[in-house]
Amino acid sequence: MALLEIKNLHVGVEDEDIKILNGVDLTLDTGDLHAIMGPNGSGKSTLAAVLAGREEYEVLDGEILYDGENLLELEPEERAEAGVFLAFQYPVELPGVSMTNFLKEAVNSVREARGQDELGSADFLQYMRERADMMGLNADLTKRSVNEGFSGGEKKRNEIFQLAMLEPKLAILDETDSGLDIDALKNVADGVNKLRSEDRGFLIITHYQRILDYIVPDHVHVMLDGKIVRTGDKDLALELEEHGYDWVREEAAAAA
Amino acid sequence: MSTTALDTSVRPEDRFISAFEVNHGEALNGTNASISKQRTDAIERFAELGIPTNNLEAWKYTDISSVIDRPYTLPLAPERPSLDTDDIAPFLIDDLDAHRVVLINGRVDEALSDIGDLPDGVVVSSLAQAGSTHPDVVEEHYGKYADFEDEALTALNTAFVQDGAFVYVPSGTVVEKPIFFLHLTATEQDLLLQPRHLFVAEDGAIARIVEAQHSLSDAQTFTNTVSESFIGEKANLEHYLIQDQGPSASQVHTRAAQQKDDSVYTTISATFTGEVVRNNVTIEADGSFCESNFYGLVVGKDDMHVDNHTFMGHVQPDCSSNELYKHVLNDESTGVFNGKVFVSRGSQRIDAYQQNDTLVLTKDAEIYTKPELEIYADDVVCSHGATTGQIDEESLFYLRSRGLSKRRARILMLQAFAQEVIDEIQLDSLEEHVAERVRTRFSSYFA
Numbered sequence: 001m002a003l004l005e006i007k008n009l010h011v012g013v014e015d016e017d018i019k020i021l022n023g024v025d026l027t028l029d030t031g032d033l034h035a036i037m038g039p040n041g042s043g044k045s046t047l048a049a050v051l052a053g054r055e056e057y058e059v060l061d062g063e064i065l066y067d068g069e070n071l072l073e074l075e076p077e078e079r080a081e082a083g084v085f086l087a088f089q090y091p092v093e094l095p096g097v098s099m100t101n102f103l104k105e106a107v108n109s110v111r112e113a114r115g116q117d118e119l120g121s122a123d124f125l126q127y128m129r130e131r132a133d134m135m136g137l138n139a140d141l142t143k144r145s146v147n148e149g150f151s152g153g154e155k156k157r158n159e160i161f162q163l164a165m166l167e168p169k170l171a172i173l174d175e176t177d178s179g180l181d182i183d184a185l186k187n188v189a190d191g192v193n194k195l196r197s198e199d200r201g202f203l204i205i206t207h208y209q210r211i212l213d214y215i216v217p218d219h220v221h222v223m224l225d226g227k228i229v230r231t232g233d234k235d236l237a238l239e240l241e242e243h244g245y246d247w248v249r250e251e252a253a254a255a256a
Numbered sequence: 257m258s259t260t261a262l263d264t265s266v267r268p269e270d271r272f273i274s275a276f277e278v279n280h281g282e283a284l285n286g287t288n289a290s291i292s293k294q295r296t297d298a299i300e301r302f303a304e305l306g307i308p309t310n311n312l313e314a315w316k317y318t319d320i321s322s323v324i325d326r327p328y329t330l331p332l333a334p335e336r337p338s339l340d341t342d343d344i345a346p347f348l349i350d351d352l353d354a355h356r357v358v359l360i361n362g363r364v365d366e367a368l369s370d371i372g373d374l375p376d377g378v379v380v381s382s383l384a385q386a387g388s389t390h391p392d393v394v395e396e397h398y399g400k401y402a403d404f405e406d407e408a409l410t411a412l413n414t415a416f417v418q419d420g421a422f423v424y425v426p427s428g429t430v431v432e433k434p435i436f437f438l439h440l441t442a443t444e445q446d447l448l449l450q451p452r453h454l455f456v457a458e459d460g461a462i463a464r465i466v467e468a469q470h471s472l473s474d475a476q477t478f479t480n481t482v483s484e485s486f487i488g489e490k491a492n493l494e495h496y497l498i499q500d501q502g503p504s505a506s507q508v509h510t511r512a513a514q515q516k517d518d519s520v521y522t523t524i525s526a527t528f529t530g531e532v533v534r535n536n537v538t539i540e541a542d543g544s545f546c547e548s549n550f551y552g553l554v555v556g557k558d559d560m561h562v563d564n565h566t567f568m569g570h571v572q573p574d575c576s577s578n579e580l581y582k583h584v585l586n587d588e589s590t591g592v593f594n595g596k597v598f599v600s601r602g603s604q605r606i607d608a609y610q611q612n613d614t615l616v617l618t619k620d621a622e623i624y625t626k627p628e629l630e631i632y633a634d635d636v637v638c639s640h641g642a643t644t645g646q647i648d649e650e651s652l653f654y655l656r657s658r659g660l661s662k663r664r665a666r667i668l669m670l671q672a673f674a675q676e677v678i679d680e681i682q683l684d685s686l687e688e689h690v691a692e693r694v695r696t697r698f699s700s701y702f703a
Contacts, residue, residue, distance in 0.1 A: 106660060
């Protein structure tokens with residue numbers, strides 16, 4: 001059974017007559033890493049938002065099965081508990097919410113949902129230190145409020161750090177590479193590579209091919225106007241880099 | 257006679273005036289000349305001013321006259337409800353190692369107090385007692401900072417003054433442990449109380465005062481408190497106030513402070529309950545290089561109404577003031593904030609900051625906020641801001657996407673909002689006490 005199965009997904013914005021996704025089909029097996037590429041406005045971030053459960057989008061048609069279950073019926077926190085993780089394109093600053101308290105609650109709520117014991121304070125801090133080490137995250141950041149005053153790169157690293165803490169089955173990275181300098185890009189990619197495993201699937205959404213130099217995808221999809229118009233292997237990303245999106249657009253138009 | 261039932265057949269002002277006349281000449285609080293000579297002036301001024309109505313700009317959003325116009329009893333001589341330590345236990349603060357004074361209905365209860373050893377020269381007592389033991393200190397400071405010329409309720413308090421708390425920290429003295437005043441209302445009758453406090457920190461003194469107001473009764477009460485603080489040169493006074501008297505208690509609480517050169521005064525209030533609560537906070541920085549800090553936290557529920565009315569008077573140069581009031585308003589609760597900053601001509605190089613932030617959680621909760629700047633100097637930095645909003649949806653989604661329930665996410669966001677004020681509490685035990693109380697309140701919002 002596929003980890004994630006998206007079938008003919010049509011999505012609009014609630015209360016507005018706007019359609020963003022126009023029949024997306026995608027199947028992701030556990031252990032695989034898929035990349036979705038596309039120009040701005042193609043709908044790829046909307047797909048990530050719908051997967052994570054953002055309420056402002058309305059699913060007009062189609063379905064999403066996660067582990068064979070209807071994902072759309074779950075609240076955002078239930079998705080997290082079930083093992084879905086979204087690394088935000090724009091991580092939110094939460095002044096006054098300490099990283100430690102926030103992560104402890106988050107980790108323990110997903111642990112509870114998985115039938116694991118809650119971590120006590122000492123065990124949690126130990127676990128957090130290990131994961132920060134593994135992800136190359138400056139441990140000082142865990143002593144601060146969530147994302148408050150973090151640089152752009154630190155925020156993105158923090159998303160991958162949270163991914164490592166929560167150990168999801170399906171990790172969705174929404175333009176995690178955008179705005180990063182070369183060191184942060186390598187660091188994020190390195191973190192993702194460490195977290196790739198047989199029992200975890202990745203869906204990486206990106207505008208550019210560059211991150212795929214460091215994270216080698218099993219499958220690459222091109223999204224245009226709310227549809228996946230082309231699917232291939234890692235070479236497809238290189239072709240896009242060379243020829244741009246116009247080439248796919250013309251091809252898609254010709255096929256239509 | 258120990259009490260006077262106010263005559264409700266006449267207008268409220270006249271009830272007080274006739275009660276004053278009936279008791280005129282009675283030694284209400286010992287024989288201190290400075291206290292008694294102001295009394296006659298005060299009742300006259302009260303008669304002229306009248307009880308404030310909503311027609312006055314300063315009272316536009318808080319209807320205090322209908323709260324005062326109720327058939328209260330006015331206690332004029334010491335009442336001693338028999339209470340024991342079990343009665344006060346629920347109101348003590350865990351791990352707060354303090355010089356403790358318990359006041360019942362505005363009067364010091366020596367049996368329940370535990371003042372312990374104080375540094376040489378430091379006095380913690382009732383104001384009535386201080387009137388005879390330290391008449392010079394009382395003479396120098398009493399009635400000097402809480403002006404009743406324009407404040408009818410300060411005039412009323414001054415006219416009927418009986419007792420309250422007194423602290424005197426002599427020059428250069430450090431009081432290491434906080435001084436904790438537990439104000440309890442214990443009554444079967446509907447009561448009108450007018451405690452009067454005087455806190456004096458002389459030059460170079462350092463002290464922390466914690467006041468907590470609670471009630472053992474469901475009777476309707478109105479407490480008209482006036483407290484005056486003096487902070488001498490290079491002195492540092494922290495002044496905390498927890499307001500938690502329950503839903504049938506209303507109050508006007510006037511806190512007036514005067515600072516001298518190089519001093520620091522910090523006052524923080526946290527308001528948890530009360531039918532109508534009005535805080536008049538006035539700080540006058542009458543010295544250069546003063547630092548004045550006032551912070552307030554209001555966690556509203558049901559139909560409680562809390563009005564923080566603040567005045568920062570900069571009358572000398574080179575001072576700074578920081579003011580931050582935060583409201584979280586649930587149910588049908590109302591918050592009012594008015595913050596006036598006054599900078600006199602010649603008070604150059606003033607740095608004054610004021611901020612009021614509110615989260616309104618329901619459509620029936622309301623906030624009225626108004627900054628007022630009156631600046632006559634030209635080399636000053638004064639900033640003010642006010643925000644009103646709901647819990648940020650994007651932040652909630654972020655927390656939920658990490659596995660926190662909607663309820664937990666909301667509580668965490670509210671705590672984070674309140675934290676900025678709680679962080680200003682320098683006493684760890686008090687900080688934890690307030691944080692816990694705030695957590696419990698926020699949890700109850702989404703039960």
